[in-house]
Every structure is written in structure tokens, then in C-alpha cells.
Amino acid sequence: MVNFYDLSLLELKQFLVGHGKEKFRAEQLFRWVYQKGVTDFSQMTNISQDFREEIKNILDFKLPKVVHQADSVDGTRKFLMAVDGGKNIESVLIPNEDRLTLCVSSEVGCAMGCQFCFTAEMGLMRRLNVSEIVGQFLNAQKSLNGTKRITNIVFMGMGEPLDNVDNVTKAIEILHEQVGIGLSKKRITVSTSGIVPQIHRVAKVGARLAVSLNATTNEIRDKVMPINRKYNLEKLLEACKQYYLESKDMITFEYVLLKGINDSIDDAHRIVQLTKNIPSKINLIPFNEHPESGFVRPSQHEVNKFQKTLMNAGKHVLVRRTMGRDIYAACGQLRSEMEKHPQKMSV
Ligand code: SAH
Numbered sequence: 001m002v003n004f005y006d007l008s009l010l011e012l013k014q015f016l017v018g019h020g021k022e023k024f025r026a027e028q029l030f031r032w033v034y035q036k037g038v039t040d041f042s043q044m045t046n047i048s049q050d051f052r053e054e055i056k057n058i059l060d061f062k063l064p065k066v067v068h069q070a071d072s073v074d075g076t077r078k079f080l081m082a083v084d085g086g087k088n089i090e091s092v093l094i095p096n097e098d099r100l101t102l103c104v105s106s107e108v109g110c111a112m113g114c115q116f117c118f119t120a121e122m123g124l125m126r127r128l129n130v131s132e133i134v135g136q137f138l139n140a141q142k143s144l145n146g147t148k149r150i151t152n153i154v155f156m157g158m159g160e161p162l163d164n165v166d167n168v169t170k171a172i173e174i175l176h177e178q179v180g181i182g183l184s185k186k187r188i189t190v191s192t193s194g195i196v197p198q199i200h201r202v203a204k205v206g207a208r209l210a211v212s213l214n215a216t217t218n219e220i221r222d223k224v225m226p227i228n229r230k231y232n233l234e235k236l237l238e239a240c241k242q243y244y245l246e247s248k249d250m251i252t253f254e255y256v257l258l259k260g261i262n263d264s265i266d267d268a269h270r271i272v273q274l275t276k277n278i279p280s281k282i283n284l285i286p287f288n289e290h291p292e293s294g295f296v297r298p299s300q301h302e303v304n305k306f307q308k309t310l311m312n313a314g315k316h317v318l319v320r321r322t323m324g325r326d327i328y329a330a331c332g333q334l335r336s337e338m339e340k341h342p343q344k345m346s347v
């Protein structure tokens with residue numbers, strides 16, 4: 001059996017041709033499944049009985065199973081989904097004015113070891129396959145019962161998307177497919193800690209790029225983000241420039257504010273210097289605390305001062321509102337909750 005959601009349209013065509021079928025059937029199947037939500041072959045009325053009988057023995061529609069769903073008072077909704085191997089991943093739906101953004105995971109855990117990140121403590125358990133990435137979107141969309149549509153996707157959940165770049169870019173192609181969901185690639189953002197050699201893949205697939213900068217000197221970045229020891233700030237910013245040259249898309253620099261570590265006014269000035277030749281905006285994320293992290297969130301006053309310094313230098317800068325804190329869905333708080341609080345989960 002092959003999982004339908006693992007296949008791009010092109011791969012489905014090749015798969016069908018390999019089984020002696022016409023390739024236009026692939027488009028029919030994409031429409032039924034992604035546009036009409038039909039996975040029961042008996043309901044696919046424009047497909048011949050013979051074809052349906054044969055196809056159901058070679059294709060299945062397995063998705064991650066939603067094992068828990070939690071709604072925050074602020075409208076954020078978190079999903080815990082079970083994937084093969086007894087592991088769980090998390091996705092978060094975030095409403096924001098006219099947008100409805102889904103934050104998806106790319107891996108179970110993460111190998112990057114960033115000091116401030118809760119997911120890092122899990123280590124990397126495994127990379128998600130394509131159907132598990134696309135499946136997060138389908139499950140979340142289904143939970144809305146046709147009342148709303150997801151408008152944006154950000155790869156800012158668990159995992160480092162560029163450590164799983166083949167599957168992430170293939171999932172983006174599937175989500176974008178015109179005879180399927182048809183989501184604009186400009187509404188899909190891939191966030192990376194800085195796996196420099198893979199950044200060009202984001203430009204190639206046509207998605208937007210977010211880079212977790214999080215420090216302004218190699219000395220501090222080496223400490224809080226070990227990936228910096230391999231690809232330092234100079235290399236990272238050079239790759240960002242290349243991304244811009246290829247895509248002509250503005251980059252988002254994310255900057256987690258850690259009290260006393262990277263939140264000085266000198267840091268703000270250095271951000272301006274580092275990003276000055278890169279069309280970009282800055283997203284400040286006041287640190288979201290989690291048990292035993294050892295880091296502290298700066299006060300609102302300190303955050304405002306930092307933001308002001310950047311604004312006065314002409315940078316476009318936003319402070320990311322903390323969403324879903326009551327359900328443990330904020331940035332950097334994701335970790336399969338089942339492991340940490342087994343007694344709290346209801347399945
Ligand atoms: N691995 C990717 C995407 C997932 S992390 C990356 O690192 O970019 C998504 C964002 O959450 C990153 O910008 C990361 O720096 C930020 N983050 C991680 N832990 C955090 C925490 N405890 N508080 C606030 N932001 C955090």
C-alpha cells in the first residue's frame with residue numbers, strides 16, 4: 001500500500017502509469033480528495049467501477065490521528081496528533097484578524113539543541129514523512145467543519161524544517177497544487193535556525209523564509225544555538241542575501257528575547273547593522289518560559305525599549321503576541337505533552 005498523501009501530483013501520475021492506468025486519473029483523484037474531502041472510492045462518481053476496485057488495493061489515506069485538541073481563551077487551538085512509532089506531534093491554529101495560520105511540525109523533536117527551546121530537550125526522534133505534514137493541515141482544516149479556511153502555514157512547530165527539507169518542500173508542493181488545496185506559496189513560511197546549505201531550497205520551492213537570528217554575536221549565538229558553530233552569522237546572512245536575490249521576497253528575522261543574554265540596546269543596534277543590506281522585517285518573541293530552562297523573559301518595558309531602538313533605526317519590527325499560553329501552545333513550548341504530563345491528557 002502507498003499512502004496517497006505522500007505523493008505529489010507528478011508522483012501520483014507516475015504511480016498510476018506504473019499500474020497501467022491513465023495519468024489524468026491523478027488529477028481526478030486530487031480533486032476528490034483535496035477539494036471535496038472524499039476518500040471513499042465508492043463516492044467518486046466520475047471514476048469507473050473497475051478503476052476504483054483496483055485502486056483501493058494499492059492506495060490508502062492514512063493520516064496522523066488527532067488524540068487531543070485544546071482551545072485557548074484567545075482562540076488558539078492546539079492539536080496533538082499521533083504518528084507511527086507511538087510518537088506525537090503538535091500543530092497550532094492561530095487566528096489573527098483576517099488570517100488563520102496553522103503552525104506545523106516538521107519533525108518529532110529536534111536535533112538542533114537550542115538552549116532556550118523546549119522541543120530541543122526531546123532530541124530528534126524522527127523526521128516526519130510528507131503525509132504527516134500534509135495531514136496536519138487536513139486534520140486542522142477538518143476541525144473547522146467548513147466554517148473557516150486556513151489561510152497561512154508556518155513551519156514553526158516542532159523540529160527544524162531544513163533538517164527534513166525534501167519532505168517539507170514536497171509537502172509545500174502538494175499544499176500548493178492547483179487541482180488540490182491551491183494554497184499560495186507566498187502564504188507558506190519556512191522557519192530555520194540556520195541550516196545554511198539548505199536555505200536555497202526555500203527560494204527554489206517559492207516559499208517565504210524566516211530565520212531565527214536570536215543573537216547578534218557569534219560568541220552568544222554559539223552558546224544558545226549550537227548550529228552557529230557550524231554555520232556562523234556571516235555565512236547565515238550571506239545565505240539570506242542569496243535567498244533574497246533569488247526570490248525577491250522579504251525575510252523575517254525572528255529574535256527570541258532572553259533577559260540579560262541578547263536583549264541589550266547594543267544588541268538592537270547590532271541587529272540593525274547585521275540586517276542592513278537584507279530586505280527584512282524583525283519579529284521579536286519575548287521568551288516563553290518553560291520548566292527548568294534557566295532563561296528569563298525580559299519585562300514589557302525592556303521589550304518596548306528594544307523595539308523602539310529598532311524602529312528608530314528604520315526597521316520594520318513587530319513584537320509577537322503570546323498566543324495560547326494557557327494551553328502550552330506558545331512558541332518554543334511544544335513538546336508532546338503526553339510525555340511531560342501524562343496524567344493531564346484525555347484521549
Ligand atoms: N526550528 C525552526 C522552527 C521551529 S522553532 C527554527 O528554529 O526556526 C520556531 C521559533 O520559536 C523559532 O524562531 C525559535 O527561535 C522560537 N523559540 C524557540 N523556543 C522559544 C521559547 N522558549 N520562547 C520563544 N520563542 C522560542
Ligand code: SF4
Pocket residue numbers: 110111112113114117118119120157158159160192193212
Ligand atoms: Fe529546533 Fe527550532 Fe527549537 Fe532550535 S528553536 S531546537 S531549531 S525547534
